[in-house]
Amino acid sequence: MPDLSTAGAESLAAWLLLGSAALVAVLVVAVLVIRVWRWGADAADARRATWAREVLFRVLESENVRAPWGSARRRALAKTAARLSTKLRGADRATLAAWLTAEGFRRHAVEMMHSPVSLTRARGARMFVACLADRETRPLLDLLSDRDVRVRSAAARALGECGIDTAVPFLVRAAQSDATPLPVSVAAMSIVHTAPRSARSLGLAWQSDRPEVTAMAAEVAGFLHLTDARVALEHAVAHDNPAVVDAAAWSLARLGDPRSATPIDARLRRHDLPPLVQRSLHGAYAELHHVRLEP
Amino acid sequence: MSPVEWVFTVVTLALTLYYLVHHVIFGSVIIGATVHVAREQRWEDENTQALTFSNPLAPGVSVIVPAHNEEAGILQSVQSLLEARYPSLEIIVVDDGSSDATAQRLIDTFDLEERYVPVVEDGVQQVGRTIATYRSRRHPGLVLLRKASVGRRSDAVNAAFRLCSKPLVCMIDGDSILEPDALLRVAQPFVDDPTVVAAGGVVLPSNGSTVERGRVVDVKAPGTMLERTQVLEYMRAFLVGRAGWSAANGLMIISGAFGVFRRDVMAEVGGLDETSLAEDADLVVATHRLLKERRQDYRVVFVAEPVCWSETPSTLAVISRQRRRWSHGLGELLGKFRDMIGRPRYGRLGMLTMPYFWLFELWGPVIELVGFAAAIVGIAFGWIAPWVFVVFVAVSFLLSIAVSLAALLVEVVAFGRYRRLSDMAGLSLAAVLEPFWFRPLHLWWRVRGLIASLRGEKAAWGVMTRRGFSETP
Numbered sequence: 001m002p003d004l005s006t007a008g009a010e011s012l013a014a015w016l017l018l019g020s021a022a023l024v025a026v027l028v029v030a031v032l033v034i035r036v037w038r039w040g041a042d043a044a045d046a047r048r049a050t051w052a053r054e055v056l057f058r059v060l061e062s063e064n065v066r067a068p069w070g071s072a073r074r075r076a077l078a079k080t081a082a083r084l085s086t087k088l089r090g091a092d093r094a095t096l097a098a099w100l101t102a103e104g105f106r107r108h109a110v111e112m113m114h115s116p117v118s119l120t121r122a123r124g125a126r127m128f129v130a131c132l133a134d135r136e137t138r139p140l141l142d143l144l145s146d147r148d149v150r151v152r153s154a155a156a157r158a159l160g161e162c163g164i165d166t167a168v169p170f171l172v173r174a175a176q177s178d179a180t181p182l183p184v185s186v187a188a189m190s191i192v193h194t195a196p197r198s199a200r201s202l203g204l205a206w207q208s209d210r211p212e213v214t215a216m217a218a219e220v221a222g223f224l225h226l227t228d229a230r231v232a233l234e235h236a237v238a239h240d241n242p243a244v245v246d247a248a249a250w251s252l253a254r255l256g257d258p259r260s261a262t263p264i265d266a267r268l269r270r271h272d273l274p275p276l277v278q279r280s281l282h283g284a285y286a287e288l289h290h291v292r293l294e295p
Numbered sequence: 296m297s298p299v300e301w302v303f304t305v306v307t308l309a310l311t312l313y314y315l316v317h318h319v320i321f322g323s324v325i326i327g328a329t330v331h332v333a334r335e336q337r338w339e340d341e342n343t344q345a346l347t348f349s350n351p352l353a354p355g356v357s358v359i360v361p362a363h364n365e366e367a368g369i370l371q372s373v374q375s376l377l378e379a380r381y382p383s384l385e386i387i388v389v390d391d392g393s394s395d396a397t398a399q400r401l402i403d404t405f406d407l408e409e410r411y412v413p414v415v416e417d418g419v420q421q422v423g424r425t426i427a428t429y430r431s432r433r434h435p436g437l438v439l440l441r442k443a444s445v446g447r448r449s450d451a452v453n454a455a456f457r458l459c460s461k462p463l464v465c466m467i468d469g470d471s472i473l474e475p476d477a478l479l480r481v482a483q484p485f486v487d488d489p490t491v492v493a494a495g496g497v498v499l500p501s502n503g504s505t506v507e508r509g510r511v512v513d514v515k516a517p518g519t520m521l522e523r524t525q526v527l528e529y530m531r532a533f534l535v536g537r538a539g540w541s542a543a544n545g546l547m548i549i550s551g552a553f554g555v556f557r558r559d560v561m562a563e564v565g566g567l568d569e570t571s572l573a574e575d576a577d578l579v580v581a582t583h584r585l586l587k588e589r590r591q592d593y594r595v596v597f598v599a600e601p602v603c604w605s606e607t608p609s610t611l612a613v614i615s616r617q618r619r620r621w622s623h624g625l626g627e628l629l630g631k632f633r634d635m636i637g638r639p640r641y642g643r644l645g646m647l648t649m650p651y652f653w654l655f656e657l658w659g660p661v662i663e664l665v666g667f668a669a670a671i672v673g674i675a676f677g678w679i680a681p682w683v684f685v686v687f688v689a690v691s692f693l694l695s696i697a698v699s700l701a702a703l704l705v706e707v708v709a710f711g712r713y714r715r716l717s718d719m720a721g722l723s724l725a726a727v728l729e730p731f732w733f734r735p736l737h738l739w740w741r742v743r744g745l746i747a748s749l750r751g752e753k754a755a756w757g758v759m760t761r762r763g764f765s766e767t768p
Contacts, residue, residue, distance in 0.1 A: 192352055
């Protein structure tokens with residue numbers, strides 16, 4: 001065995017022992033101190049959130065309120081405003097947005113959206129929506145091609161919250177993108193939130209070379225009951241991809257036009273679908289004939 | 296130097312290297328976990344979940360609850376699912392040959408009536424025959440499947456999987472309680488990233504906490520040292536282990552007590568391996584294998600925020616059987632997929648996670664015993680000074696205490712679920728005491744499990760004595 005009784009080895013052992021013991025002691029103290037610190041921090045956060053809600057409700061009642069300059073309170077205001085704006089509609093939302101813009105929150109949100117840090121860009125997008133009283137969504141549309149998928153998703157959700165249906169073609173294009181794709185499910189949810197009144201805005205999604213995008217368009221059209229999507233959906237029933245067929249069949253059943261039974265019947269006769277999709281097609285066919293399909 | 300002394304020197308140096316490598320890898324896992332949890336926490340946004348919740352196009356989830364003699368906690372478990380915040384949910388409870396009143400309690404409480412429920416995924420096999428299926432009159436998404444037991448949880452899960460109609464499948468245990476937002480949070484990665492095929496959440500012991508109408512309303516550390524030690528173990532396993540491996544994109548285990556999988560992928564691998572004891576890890580590894588071999592872009596992720604509360608053993612007899620079974624299962628799993636170990640084709644899973652689990656988790660107890668025996672021999676023959684051994688053991692104990700405390704620190708900093716200072720002090724004390732009493736016992740149980748796997752023994756559902764949840768009066 002190597003000789004461990006040298007002074008160097010003994011001092012190394014002593015340092016190892018002391019270092020490990022110190023690490024344990026520091027961790028025990030950290031656990032207890034942080035627990036206590038969190039009580040204080042949580043209580044302070046709760047106090048600031050209550051104050052921010054109070055300020056924002058006074059703003060909604062058209063009182064003349066100025067935002068403070070302290071960063072902690074401004075952060076609390078921004079956070080509470082972003083949360084509150086999702087629950088407001090019409091004049092209240094416009095009042096809040098106008099006040100936030102006047103107090104410099106919108107400018108700050110745009111600055112955040114250009115930050116090199118992804119999280120800051122995403123937070124900027126959320127803040128921007130709360131400040132949006134007009135239809136100027138350009139900064140959000142730009143973020144749909146952000147290099148970080150989570151920022152793209154945050155921007156898409158923000159667009160959905162805005163409820164501006166002119167954003168739909170941009171969302172579809174972002175979902176189709178090869179370089180910086182937007183997750184299809186995020187695009188679908190955002191489009192549903194914007195609630196377009198015509199299937200025309202789904203545009204190229206019907207001819208997309210990505211089946212998941214076509215399936216998304218079919219699902220959205222059915223869910224939003226876009227009757228002008230019927231012909232496109234009937235074409236989609238003949239698609240090679242079972243997911244597209246499934247979504248199209250479900251949507252045609254929701255639209256309820258009896259004319260759609262013919263393409264569904266034609267597809268069923270091909271017998272080339274997985275059992276689950278086949279069953280879904282049978283269900284849609286039955287629904288169009290007002291028959292409840294029992295298993 | 297005599298030949299015996301020479302062999303001893305080589306063995307000692309190899310063991311020292313082994314410990315060094317183990318600590319370096321685990322240290323990296325801790326750092327990775329801390330970064331992962333901190334980043335996820337910073338991205339946490341309640342608006343995102345609110346939007347998913349309010350969205351009818353959110354992917355539906357079928358929750359499978361396999362239950363075998365779970366009458367003590369099954370009602371709270373199902374109640375917690377019925378109250379879960381998720382827009383599209385289907386709950387399939389499997390009564391796997393229970394000899395207690397599990398099924399009857401469900402039928403009475405949730406107004407279940409016998410109804411035919413169609414099989415959706417007939418590609419997955421079920422061994423125990425189906426006795427009857429029921430559907431709730433009050434909750435249309437709640438289904439009960441009664442089947443004959445073949446003694447394995449995996450068959451119960453497969454039987455339920457055949458009935459699942461939603462695109463995501465979640466597995467929980469019959470004694471588990473999900474937090475109201477847990478499904479929303481664990482399903483979010485599937486919404487955000489189409490390449491995600493599986494996601495796991497955190498499982499924490501419910502022992503000691505108070506439950507009200509299927510919801511944990513007061514999180515409290517349990518009273519006994521055995522249960523507190525398990526709280527630490529779960530924190531280590533999830534907040535450090537899973538989070539760290541997930542950060543390295545090499546997650547091998549998603550707990551069967553709380554995991555979500557894409558149904559199409561799960562169907563493609565044939566569901567759970569009915570013969571496996573580690574069926575949850577088996578499914579994850581089989582998924583990795585399938586998608587790696589197909590060269591498909593995919594992710595298996597761990598989400599540190601959502602919690603599933605589960606009752607853990609409160610007696611040494613039960614925990615010894617459980618740990619022996621886990622070790623046995625790990626041995627079986629690594630044996631079954633041994634051709635993936637050390638193969639670059641399987642990425643970090645093949646090159647890092649699986650070798651780590653084979654060398655340090657499966658064979659770790661044996662190597663620890665060899666090290667201990669070598670030290671005794673060395674001291675007896677005067678080849679090593681006793682103080683070297685004492686320092687080695689002391690440092691090893693201190694580092695293992697530090698790992699437990701690091702997990703506790705992650706929990707306090709990121710989540711703060713245990714709010715009482717007395718709980719923190721109690722858990723810290725449990726961390727300090729653990730190496731002195733629990734670790735030797737655990738080592739022995741793991742050795743027995745390893746022997747069982749080497750002998751190819753067959754095992755079945757573990758017998759777990761349930762106390763049920765403490766309800767507020």
